[in-house]
Amino acid sequence: MSNERELDGIFPRALSFLRSKFSPMTVFWLLIVSILVLPIILFLAVAFTPKLLDQGPQWFTFSSFKAAADPYFLRAIWHSFLLGVISAIAATAIALGVAWIVLRTSASSRKIWNLSIFALLLAPSYLIALGWERIFERAGVLNIVGIDLPQVRDLLYGPVGIGAILTFKGIPFAYLVISNAMRGLGEEFEQAVRVHGGSKIQAFKMMATLLLPALWSGVAIVFAESISDFGVASQLASPGRFSVATFTLYRSVMSIPVSFPLCAAISIILLALVVLALLAQAKALRGRSFRVLSGRTRPITRRELSRLSSLGANSAIYGLLFITLGIPVFGAISASMIQGLGTVISNYQFNFDNYIRVIQSPLLRAPLLFSAEAALITASVAVVLAAVSSKMLVSTKNGAGKKLLDFFLLAAVGLPGIVFAIGYIFAYNLPIAQRYGFHLYGTVALLVLAYIATALPSTTRSLVGNMNQFQESLSEACRVHGFSAIKTWIAVVLPLISRPLLAAWCLTYCGTLLELPVSQILYPPGRAPLAVGIDRALGNYDFGGGTAMEVFAIISALMVVALAFSLYEYLAPTGWKQLGKAR
Amino acid sequence: AHAADALQLYAALDYSTDVAAAFTAKTGIPVNLTALSTGPLLAKMTAEKNNPQWGVYWADGAEPCAALDLDKQLLHYKSKGAHLNAIGVQLAPKTMAYQVPGFTEMVGVVYNSSKVRKPTSWDDLASADFKGQVGMNNPSISGPTYPFLAGFMQQLGGIDAMKAYILKMKGNGMRVFDKNSKTMAALTTGVINVGLVQSSSGITTVNIYKNKPVTGVTPAITFLSKTTVLPSCLAIDGRASVFQQDAAKKFADFVMTTDAVAIMTKSNFGDSLFWPTLVGRNPAPGTSTMPSIASGIVQFVDPYKYASIQGEIQDWFTKNIA
Amino acid sequence: MKSGHAIRIESVRKNYGALAALDGLSLNIKAGEFTVLLGPSGSGKSTLIRSLAGIEKLDSGSIFFGDREVNRGPLNVAPEKRDLAMVFQDYALWPHLSALENVGYAMKRRKLSPDDSLKKVRAALSRVGLASKEANYPHQLSGGEQQRVALARAIVADPALLLFDEPLSNLDADLRERLRIEISTLTREIGASALYITHDQSEAFALADQIGVINHGVIEQIDSPEIIYEKPATRFVATFTGTAGIFKGTVKSISAKRCVISLGKDSLTARHTVPLEVGQEVDLLVRPAATSFTQNDNEPISSTIIDIAYRGRGYEHAIETKYGSLTGVFDTISHSRGQKMEVSIDPDKCIAFPRQLPDLTK
Amino acid sequence: MKSGHAIRIESVRKNYGALAALDGLSLNIKAGEFTVLLGPSGSGKSTLIRSLAGIEKLDSGSIFFGDREVNRGPLNVAPEKRDLAMVFQDYALWPHLSALENVGYAMKRRKLSPDDSLKKVRAALSRVGLASKEANYPHQLSGGEQQRVALARAIVADPALLLFDEPLSNLDADLRERLRIEISTLTREIGASALYITHDQSEAFALADQIGVINHGVIEQIDSPEIIYEKPATRFVATFTGTAGIFKGTVKSISAKRCVISLGKDSLTARHTVPLEVGQEVDLLVRPAATSFTQNDNEPISSTIIDIAYRGRGYEHAIETKYGSLTGVFDTISHSRGQKMEVSIDPDKCIAFPRQLPDLTK
Numbered sequence A: 001m002s003n004e005r006e007l008d009g010i011f012p013r014a015l016s017f018l019r020s021k022f023s024p025m026t027v028f029w030l031l032i033v034s035i036l037v038l039p040i041i042l043f044l045a046v047a048f049t050p051k052l053l054d055q056g057p058q059w060f061t062f063s064s065f066k067a068a069a070d071p072y073f074l075r076a077i078w079h080s081f082l083l084g085v086i087s088a089i090a091a092t093a094i095a096l097g098v099a100w101i102v103l104r105t106s107a108s109s110r111k112i113w114n115l116s117i118f119a120l121l122l123a124p125s126y127l128i129a130l131g132w133e134r135i136f137e138r139a140g141v142l143n144i145v146g147i148d149l150p151q152v153r154d155l156l157y158g159p160v161g162i163g164a165i166l167t168f169k170g171i172p173f174a175y176l177v178i179s180n181a182m183r184g185l186g187e188e189f190e191q192a193v194r195v196h197g198g199s200k201i202q203a204f205k206m207m208a209t210l211l212l213p214a215l216w217s218g219v220a221i222v223f224a225e226s227i228s229d230f231g232v233a234s235q236l237a238s239p240g241r242f243s244v245a246t247f248t249l250y251r252s253v254m255s256i257p258v259s260f261p262l263c264a265a266i267s268i269i270l271l272a273l274v275v276l277a278l279l280a281q282a283k284a285l286r287g288r289s290f291r292v293l294s295g296r297t298r299p300i301t302r303r304e305l306s307r308l309s310s311l312g313a314n315s316a317i318y319g320l321l322f323i324t325l326g327i328p329v330f331g332a333i334s335a336s337m338i339q340g341l342g343t344v345i346s347n348y349q350f351n352f353d354n355y356i357r358v359i360q361s362p363l364l365r366a367p368l369l370f371s372a373e374a375a376l377i378t379a380s381v382a383v384v385l386a387a388v389s390s391k392m393l394v395s396t397k398n399g400a401g402k403k404l405l406d407f408f409l410l411a412a413v414g415l416p417g418i419v420f421a422i423g424y425i426f427a428y429n430l431p432i433a434q435r436y437g438f439h440l441y442g443t444v445a446l447l448v449l450a451y452i453a454t455a456l457p458s459t460t461r462s463l464v465g466n467m468n469q470f471q472e473s474l475s476e477a478c479r480v481h482g483f484s485a486i487k488t489w490i491a492v493v494l495p496l497i498s499r500p501l502l503a504a505w506c507l508t509y510c511g512t513l514l515e516l517p518v519s520q521i522l523y524p525p526g527r528a529p530l531a532v533g534i535d536r537a538l539g540n541y542d543f544g545g546g547t548a549m550e551v552f553a554i555i556s557a558l559m560v561v562a563l564a565f566s567l568y569e570y571l572a573p574t575g576w577k578q579l580g581k582a583r
Numbered sequence B: 001a002h003a004a005d006a007l008q009l010y011a012a013l014d015y016s017t018d019v020a021a022a023f024t025a026k027t028g029i030p031v032n033l034t035a036l037s038t039g040p041l042l043a044k045m046t047a048e049k050n051n052p053q054w055g056v057y058w059a060d061g062a063e064p065c066a067a068l069d070l071d072k073q074l075l076h077y078k079s080k081g082a083h084l085n086a087i088g089v090q091l092a093p094k095t096m097a098y099q100v101p102g103f104t105e106m107v108g109v110v111y112n113s114s115k116v117r118k119p120t121s122w123d124d125l126a127s128a129d130f131k132g133q134v135g136m137n138n139p140s141i142s143g144p145t146y147p148f149l150a151g152f153m154q155q156l157g158g159i160d161a162m163k164a165y166i167l168k169m170k171g172n173g174m175r176v177f178d179k180n181s182k183t184m185a186a187l188t189t190g191v192i193n194v195g196l197v198q199s200s201s202g203i204t205t206v207n208i209y210k211n212k213p214v215t216g217v218t219p220a221i222t223f224l225s226k227t228t229v230l231p232s233c234l235a236i237d238g239r240a241s242v243f244q245q246d247a248a249k250k251f252a253d254f255v256m257t258t259d260a261v262a263i264m265t266k267s268n269f270g271d272s273l274f275w276p277t278l279v280g281r282n283p284a285p286g287t288s289t290m291p292s293i294a295s296g297i298v299q300f301v302d303p304y305k306y307a308s309i310q311g312e313i314q315d316w317f318t319k320n321i322a
Numbered sequence C, D: 001m002k003s004g005h006a007i008r009i010e011s012v013r014k015n016y017g018a019l020a021a022l023d024g025l026s027l028n029i030k031a032g033e034f035t036v037l038l039g040p041s042g043s044g045k046s047t048l049i050r051s052l053a054g055i056e057k058l059d060s061g062s063i064f065f066g067d068r069e070v071n072r073g074p075l076n077v078a079p080e081k082r083d084l085a086m087v088f089q090d091y092a093l094w095p096h097l098s099a100l101e102n103v104g105y106a107m108k109r110r111k112l113s114p115d116d117s118l119k120k121v122r123a124a125l126s127r128v129g130l131a132s133k134e135a136n137y138p139h140q141l142s143g144g145e146q147q148r149v150a151l152a153r154a155i156v157a158d159p160a161l162l163l164f165d166e167p168l169s170n171l172d173a174d175l176r177e178r179l180r181i182e183i184s185t186l187t188r189e190i191g192a193s194a195l196y197i198t199h200d201q202s203e204a205f206a207l208a209d210q211i212g213v214i215n216h217g218v219i220e221q222i223d224s225p226e227i228i229y230e231k232p233a234t235r236f237v238a239t240f241t242g243t244a245g246i247f248k249g250t251v252k253s254i255s256a257k258r259c260v261i262s263l264g265k266d267s268l269t270a271r272h273t274v275p276l277e278v279g280q281e282v283d284l285l286v287r288p289a290a291t292s293f294t295q296n297d298n299e300p301i302s303s304t305i306i307d308i309a310y311r312g313r314g315y316e317h318a319i320e321t322k323y324g325s326l327t328g329v330f331d332t333i334s335h336s337r338g339q340k341m342e343v344s345i346d347p348d349k350c351i352a353f354p355r356q357l358p359d360l361t362k
């Protein structure tokens, strides 16, 4: 928008040059640089120049790369990469299928899915992993009912188990992205396939191809989430001796003495792989257009499934829900409703003691409110920034800026949160910043900025699939009829992405409410966010209490999501809502 | 820099909240508490190194303090008026780099007595009887676990002997979990039947199941020879502002009082289950009796000696054991 | 050469809320026949053609391809099992495929070797004059070029039924003429049946074996072009196929083929295609070609020129008479505004219909 | 009444890779003038109109609205600062707004009271015959209805410049005629300048103060409709505005206005608009209106009927002569295929141009 230079005689031109320097885009870039680029760069710089941030004696060195090139680390990085790729592709493929069933067919299970999706998003990976463990562990549920599956157990504690859980965890992200885009895709392109002799399957393939930008976004998000996931890795990877990069990163951050240079070097290698993924994406989409949404877009008709296919579709959805939601719920129940350390051995007793205790405890209320407030602000700001960033990512114009943004957005997710948070300390705890009265470090503001930066990548990607869809003539028509770029945005783009924006908002809210690594490192003294409290409870043998808090947080988040969607249903103009609605 | 009128307390202990509140109540000095577990806490401090934000660091384990001291980051101070008992005297560093208000033991051997017999020695644990039954913490993640390895080095006479023993355990099917709580969870869910954890964690587990018995899960704790003493350490930032240092000194003084220890041992849970180093203070009621020093089971390790090789040992552990 | 589908459409109905887009419409197309649908905007043409394609669900009625019932109410045989192709009104080009790929995709159904397939695809693109644009993506094509890709995609695979929804609307006259001939040749060559929607009467007349005139979701008349023009079955058909104006009058006398209509003082001889009675009030529809400033069988009517428009081959005049105004009165020379002229009306080219009450239901 | 923009387009250039969509094109439009652009598909019409709207970046050249430079190379005054409106070739209706809202949104720029605004919006919708569809969303409208919403949206707010990119292409003849008049009246009423793209010659002739014929990104001729038709400046203009066929011949003699062209044995008198020399090889472009089966100044040429097409008002014949074939030979009665006929060619309606070598560069 800002790069649209305006011409209005010579004088005003000089003026507009000035104006372009202080355009909203300048603010946007300033913000991106300060919350995303600077922390990442500073953190990575430590690999070469530890002395810069007092992390070692050398001003310039490659020694940390030598350390990072250790086969053990390389293997871990490679594992992470493979896991990331596999879980990303698997999650995206499953999500595509689910989105198709939910949005394009009359399968009755679709309503339940729509309700569950955010619960899925909220399920912390440790609960998912815990649920699985509770079932398969020695003396787990299966064992108690007399089934012993040591092989399955071994699988669970290895790449297969981690991969599977990362996939399940990735599905809701991928689903949000894909379903958003699918809503913007009318039926005409599939009809054209079938009219020209293509089968249902070919029509499905055509639909999938037209969703490619969204599919790639889905892959990118899940990939990045997977390689930076710590919950699953720590629950399952370590005992199984299957090393992954986050774990090694975490280890080098947590070990004493801490070695940030090494950690940065590993991160750089990891990011090199991310760049590969990015290049693959660019190559796959180059030159092609996916602008499918216009005034002529035809609403889709839900496919009436035969009884058999309906059964198939429903069992697929229910099965998936059972696995992705049922198991963590089981994990949560087993952890929070059973006294002791949450075991299912024989004469356990369920009770709500933990819930009663937690709900009365001041340790829940204040942090929950604090986190909710922070999540609210984060989600609202992140969504605005994400809308701008995603617009930029799909624009055909600004080359360098776009690539930079693309990279840093992926880097921010590719780096585990804790590492990212350390970057924040490097950037905002600089003595010189403080000398100039720039007291951001240790404030709620900085924490929220870091939350925003953490959320921005996923939020942005979740919109990319949609931003790619509008035919340019929709905005052009608005400009031509007398509206400025900003008004055009509000009048045309905003309504068309209103639903995706809402979903992105909810996604961010949910993600931020229980965010742990950044919260830990950056929370202002004395104001611990909820996740930190939960982590401490879990760390202090209070599994029951911790999980109960977690459950309360999840329920509160679901209520916020439900509220947000109901408000949308009531307040949004009809035209906004009917986009992507089936006939 | 910010909140210059409050003491910046970085603590990894449950009871720090209560202690801080009592301190403020007593002295009127507000406390800004950053409560995290040891790992993130130290990571944060390291990242902040070129512009330190903490006034007081307080956590279990002396090695981090020793490392900080070796890096000349600490203010040496001896709290006024503290009446140390014998162990307290022994644990207090000659350098005065930090205060030790109490200690736990590393490790308590928690075993499920419904499933396995009581182990009698480290060699016993490596025997066929305990094949596949034992679990320990990962020293890279769990702060207090490194001193456990350091204890082996001291007891067995060197790094290689320690490595040999750990490898033997691993050959005997020993599993590694993140930290105390995870190891204990594994024990109570039957994944393992012997867990090597910090004594406070082990005792907590034992107590929980004593109060609410569950068939098939009857954790009990024992201490093998040797068991390493794990001091709780409180250090003051040598580069902090005058105000911080003053407040920190007052805080150190306060922690080393019996009043403070009373607060710390009020709970019957987790970190509170430690043994005070002050004369006349008893541990929390749930705490089992400490193995006596005289029995020869307990040993002390020199944190300054072992702090320097911590990275190397952890690296080895990650690559070969975890 | 295979044979095209014979098509029977039986009282199909499609409602959008209160609006009947198809209102019990019936229509037959013989195998290999070229049918053109003419009708005003919003009359249900696209709805009908889309129903034939199997992508629109009917509310009731049936469609048969030969003996095979392909639509029965909302039940559909899948589009891909109908062996047809279609030019969509809005093209529906796949945006991520180049022109070549768009056309090539539609060729897949024929399962030819890649070489043969490519050859046919290239041939189709040349046919529509886009050989040089095969690598362009739809967004890199002009509107007319996009439409031609859609056309090439439809004709490339020689289906048994070709559906065209205004396939040439965005093309210039020259190209339209050329492609019209291509379409006509091609469908006859491959023996396909065709249903063709257009707004262009000359296109309709040039292409059609039969023309169906559709209005408010029903076929008002289906006949050969000549009959549609010469013997419009309804007033609507007559108006829609071209009128210079309508005079109100009463029937003075009737013979087998002609009738005399009195308009105040003057009277005009005219044709009629529906039964009339003497004394009946009628609307007299005057075709543009009926009017001229030269003499013929009817007594000339005095008029004043009110507007002149240049038309290349000559001038069209709008004139005012005592009985109403007429447009499109052609002469090779122009007459100036305000000039009084006698206008003659060819009896063969004006048709009397019983006066219609304004239809309040629609 | 405000005054429309006077527009000066100065050698604008727009390349897509190797292709010059606008190839140094220049064009002037006086304030309040109605200019129609005619040109083949892909000739750069939309590119030009979009550049005027400020939504396409030029590579070089300038556009002035009055004295204000609105485009200089790739620098643009923002579209919203140009006080114009446009019918997009692909309509570009906003899918989330109903017909009423689509038109209403474009009305907002005028900042009227809601009541006045609504009144004007409703009026615009009735004007295009969509009063009853105001609540429909674009996808609930037929193709032609969508196009009419786009039209209503463009005309509702009385801008100083109206840009029409084939605004009536999807409408039936009747409606097209009616709307053409509306457009013409309206633009003159509000005094707006207009640039109008169409493929329909009669539309062009009916609407235009001046017609620009564009080809390969340049204006080949810009003149009043009469001059374009009577005195085409280039062979392309002549062909594009209608030919029945082209004969090859040599110039036999030249007078002031006419020339005699020999075609083998026969010779034909013709007009010429560019200088010719005796003995020069020429292409003789024959307008459809030039041909008839009745006598005129030129000696008739013998021919054979090869095809007949019904055209409502009569029949058009394709004929074969010794010198080439001619289409569109009109007669009110039809002659059967194979029949030998003498065809006369009106000297005023055939034009000789120097023989053009096939242009290999394009």
Ligand SMILES: Nc1ncnc2c1ncn2[C@@H]1O[C@H](COP(=O)(O)OP(=O)(O)OP(=O)(O)O)[C@@H](O)[C@H]1O
Pocket (backbone or CB within 6 Å): C133, C136, C139, C140, C141, C142, C143, C144, C145, C170, D016, D017, D019, D021, D039, D040, D041, D042, D043, D044, D045, D046, D047, D048, D089
């Ligand atoms: N993005 C693009 N990339 C490459 N070529 C393009 C692009 N956009 C347009 N063109 C080419 O530019 C030429 C002019 O296009 P334009 O849309 O101006 O044609 P037009 O005169 O409006 O044609 P039509 O009557 O078919 O709408 C066409 O040949 C088209 O293929």
Ligand SMILES: Nc1ncnc2c1ncn2[C@@H]1O[C@H](COP(=O)(O)OP(=O)(O)OP(=O)(O)O)[C@@H](O)[C@H]1O
Pocket (backbone or CB within 6 Å): C016, C017, C019, C021, C039, C040, C041, C042, C043, C044, C045, C046, C047, C048, C089, D133, D136, D139, D140, D141, D142, D143, D144, D145, D170
């Ligand atoms: N989804 C819908 N909801 C309501 N009305 C609709 C819907 N789709 C079409 N219509 C209406 O049905 C009627 C027939 O539409 P159809 O597209 O068949 O017209 P058409 O004859 O093809 O017109 P055109 O020549 O303008 O393309 C139109 O009046 C249109 O407004």
Ligand SMILES: [Mg+2]
Pocket (backbone or CB within 6 Å): C045, C046, C047, C089, C165, D142, D143, D144
């Ligand atoms: Mg239509």
Ligand SMILES: [Mg+2]
Pocket (backbone or CB within 6 Å): C142, C143, C144, D045, D046, D047, D089, D165
């Ligand atoms: Mg165009």
